[in-house]
Amino acid sequence: MVEQTVQIVSNQRDTDLYFRLVVRAPQIAPLVQPGQFVHLRILPLKHALLRRPFSIFQVSGDTLSILYKSVGQGTEVLSQMPPGDELSMIGPLGHGFTVPAAGGETPLLVAGGYGMAALYLLAQRSPQKGIVFVGGRRRVDILCEEEFRALGWEVRATTEDGSHGEKGLVTHALQTELGRRAPGRKLFACGPTPMLKAVGQLAAEFNLPAELSLDEHMACGIGVCLTCVVPIQTGDGWEYQRTCTEGPVFDSRQVAWEEAK
Ligand SMILES: Cc1cc2nc3c(=O)[nH]c(=O)nc-3n(C[C@H](O)[C@H](O)[C@H](O)COP(=O)(O)OP(=O)(O)OC[C@H]3O[C@@H](n4cnc5c(N)ncnc54)[C@H](O)[C@@H]3O)c2cc1C
Numbered sequence: 001m002v003e004q005t006v007q008i009v010s011n012q013r014d015t016d017l018y019f020r021l022v023v024r025a026p027q028i029a030p031l032v033q034p035g036q037f038v039h040l041r042i043l044p045l046k047h048a049l050l051r052r053p054f055s056i057f058q059v060s061g062d063t064l065s066i067l068y069k070s071v072g073q074g075t076e077v078l079s080q081m082p083p084g085d086e087l088s089m090i091g092p093l094g095h096g097f098t099v100p101a102a103g104g105e106t107p108l109l110v111a112g113g114y115g116m117a118a119l120y121l122l123a124q125r126s127p128q129k130g131i132v133f134v135g136g137r138r139r140v141d142i143l144c145e146e147e148f149r150a151l152g153w154e155v156r157a158t159t160e161d162g163s164h165g166e167k168g169l170v171t172h173a174l175q176t177e178l179g180r181r182a183p184g185r186k187l188f189a190c191g192p193t194p195m196l197k198a199v200g201q202l203a204a205e206f207n208l209p210a211e212l213s214l215d216e217h218m219a220c221g222i223g224v225c226l227t228c229v230v231p232i233q234t235g236d237g238w239e240y241q242r243t244c245t246e247g248p249v250f251d252s253r254q255v256a257w258e259e260a261k
């Protein structure tokens, strides 16, 4: 884990409220594993000391990028920062995904909205190709479809309003696919909590391994404040673990949703 001041290389709108930010981060970029995140202090945000967590989307040489949605004060200010401006970054943070082994289980990736960002490096570094299920409310919520195809993955898009791909929830498309064939597959998911719960239920129903990247509010991002704890099964019981250090990726069989706050 490194803290460094990074310089913005580009910061451009992708679709609607989604933006891509590329920064030069020579101390952090080479260390990144799929599913890890960075914690950003948005320096022009004068009265907000808290950093914001973002999955590391892509890495190239000494640069890394994030794919973010403008949802509030911090991301709104971030979306207006031009190339050359500086940010304070801590990273890479957290425990990421297990990269599938060559000849092992076929990976099925499941993403909701900006959850795509956490899964791209996994797809890129996996020697085993599979299917990416990407879902969102509308066409504009479907991100980087072509980039996953360019990596050699099959992409299945779903939108709730039917404006792109199949109409419905991404987990329905996953369920249909697992109904056709489930053995020998492993699920990897990142997205909103209801989607993650549904993926976890499907994994249990079809007796498949699954890794889920949880989206919990974070304050310190480095294991100190306990804002981000989630109940995780250990042996006969459960204990709170920190999403920022033990996670954000957990084995779906261990997440004790029924004990959640
Ligand atoms: C491990 C991790 C990885 C993440 N990766 C990405 C990513 O790749 N791209 C991306 O766009 N966002 C990502 N997020 C969410 C991102 O951190 C929040 O959207 C951001 O902190 C909001 O900051 P803000 O100041 O704009 O919003 P605020 O003004 O702080 O809040 C605006 C709204 O966003 C909600 N919000 C704040 N934090 C979260 C959160 N963690 N999850 C869901 N809703 C939240 C608030 O409840 C509020 O409704 C990630 C979160 C975590 C924990």
Ligand code: FES
Pocket (backbone or CB within 6 Å): 217, 218, 219, 220, 221, 222, 223, 224, 225, 226, 227, 228, 229, 242, 243, 244, 245
């Ligand atoms: S955010 Fe502080 S312990 Fe996880």
